[in-house]
Amino acid sequence: MxxxxxxxxxxxxxxxxxxxxxxxxxxxxxxxxxxxxxxxxxxxxxxxxxxxxxxxxxxxxxxxxxxxxxxxxxxxxxxxxxxxxxxxxxxxxxxxxxxxxxxxxxxxxxxxxxxxxxxxxxxxxxxxxxxxxxxxxxxxxxxxxxxxxxxxxxxxxxxxxxxxxxxxxxxxxxxxxxxxxxxxxxxxxxxxxxxxxxxxxxxxxxxxxxxxxxxxxxxxxxxxxxxxxxxxxxxxxATLLPEVDQSAGVAGNHDRVADVVLVGFAAVGALLPEAASRFDVQLALLGGGLTRLGETPVARFRVGLTGERADSALEWISDTGAVVVRTPKGPQGVAA
The missing domain is CATH 3.40.50.300 (P-loop containing nucleotide triphosphate hydrolases)
Structure with missing residues (x-):
């Protein structure tokens, strides 16, 4: 146009x-x-x-x-x-x-x-x-x-x-x-x-x-x-998504920490609980929140995962369409 x-x-x-x-x-x-x-x-x-x-x-x-x-x-x-x-x-x-x-x-x-x-x-x-x-x-x-x-x-x-x-x-x-x-x-x-x-x-x-x-x-x-x-x-x-405290989870006892962006009703409502159940990991929300872009719900959460299959859970979340940025015990994150 x-x-x-x-x-x-x-x-x-x-x-x-x-x-x-x-x-x-x-x-x-x-x-x-x-x-x-x-x-x-x-x-x-x-x-x-x-x-x-x-x-x-x-x-x-x-x-x-x-x-x-x-x-x-x-x-x-x-x-x-x-x-x-x-x-x-x-x-x-x-x-x-x-x-x-x-x-x-x-x-x-x-x-x-x-x-x-x-x-x-x-x-x-x-x-x-x-x-x-x-x-x-x-x-x-x-x-x-x-x-x-x-x-x-x-x-x-x-x-x-x-x-x-x-x-x-x-x-x-x-x-x-x-x-x-x-x-x-x-x-x-x-x-x-x-x-x-x-x-x-x-x-x-x-x-x-x-x-x-x-x-x-x-x-x-x-x-x-x-x-x-x-x-x-x-x-x-960086401007539209909920803010995440960059120190959240860095010093915790979780096996993996990651920032996850979820877009759409199905992803926001069910993706993280399903990952926890599917891979038998404990998943804790460490920060972030929900917002709405137009009629679409969008979330950015920092999550902590504990369990032997934490890496597999993050890979599955990413493969399902979410954006996953891993946050190791340090200043840099790595995209899943």
Missing amino acids: ITVENLTKTFPSQGGPVTALAGVTLDVRAGTVCGVVGPSGAGKSTLARCVALLERPDSGSIRVDGTDLVGLDGSRLRAARRQIGVVPQGDSLLRQRTAAGNVALPLESAGMPAPQRRSRVAELLDLVGLTDKAGNYPDQLSGGQRQRVAVARALAANPSVLLADEPTSALDPETTGSVLTVLDRARAELGVTVLVVTHDMAVVRRICDDVAVLEHGRVVEHGRVLDLVSDANSRTA
């Missing part, structure tokens, strides 16, 4: 050009939510603005549904931009317009007749859960409600791509949840491909199928969230 190849973008400054994007390559699968994360200044917002052609890249290509947007201009560029809805960072609603009026704005600009426009606005306000706020002005809405109206406005023209730049910035956890639910519904019910720029990994944990990590204008990690958390060395795993 979205393919970015070797994208570069620099900005002038008194000290010389500042590189915001340095050869960024990224694929976003159709119908998914992809989170673009990284520290402040990593190039996240610049990437989103380039994908929306609000900024022209210095070089590289941006293809949406196979069309290279960088080479377009005039009417062809305007038509392509209509396929990309943008939820800008911060409060972007017009204060003199009601919630319904803000959602209707792009439809008015497109010349949609009033009856169809009213119907479309009603559909979108229902999607974002604000039907009862249609006549309210922005100052009569909470921050989360204003963001949901902004999402509805961005979806008004039936785009195939939705770009959301820090959509939960400065919102409390409950309000953040309502905004993320709306973005997820846009993907699930409208089939929109969503690119979310965020500094908050909780956004990735809640709604993202894929994630791209940017640092200094470069993609340093990219892939499916559930694949990346299964990689013991990934930054995504």
Whole structure:
């Protein structure tokens, strides 16, 4: 759906050009939510603005549904931009317009007749859960409600791509949840491909199928969230999985100590007890915990195994699909 190849973008400054994007390559699968994360200044917002052609890249290509947007201009560029809805960072609603009026704005600009426009606005306000706020002005809405109206406005023209730049910035956890639910519904019910720029990994944990990590204008990690958390060395795993006390079990009396990552209902619920029973070992949970990535339960535990077949138990757990990193009586772990 979205393919970015070797994208570069620099900005002038008194000290010389500042590189915001340095050869960024990224694929976003159709119908998914992809989170673009990284520290402040990593190039996240610049990437989103380039994908929306609000900024022209210095070089590289941006293809949406196979069309290279960088080479377009005039009417062809305007038509392509209509396929990309943008939820800008911060409060972007017009204060003199009601919630319904803000959602209707792009439809008015497109010349949609009033009856169809009213119907479309009603559909979108229902999607974002604000039907009862249609006549309210922005100052009569909470921050989360204003963001949901902004999402509805961005979806008004039936785009195939939705770009959301820090959509939960400065919102409390409950309000953040309502905004993320709306973005997820846009993907699930409208089939929109969503690119979310965020500094908050909780956004990735809640709604993202894929994630791209940017640092200094470069993609340093990219892939499916559930694949990346299964990689013991990934930054995504280090950030999203429950923490493990690195000293847990190192000085204990267990024959083997290992960190185990389990993905999915069956693995989280049954794999460790089955290993203990199958190989006649005692298995103790020494640390870690459970979390949820989207609808999928994921666990990272440090486990201690005692028994003659402890090695065989760890090998079986690994062969069954879990990630196992052995932790001997020392500072290094070895993947099973």
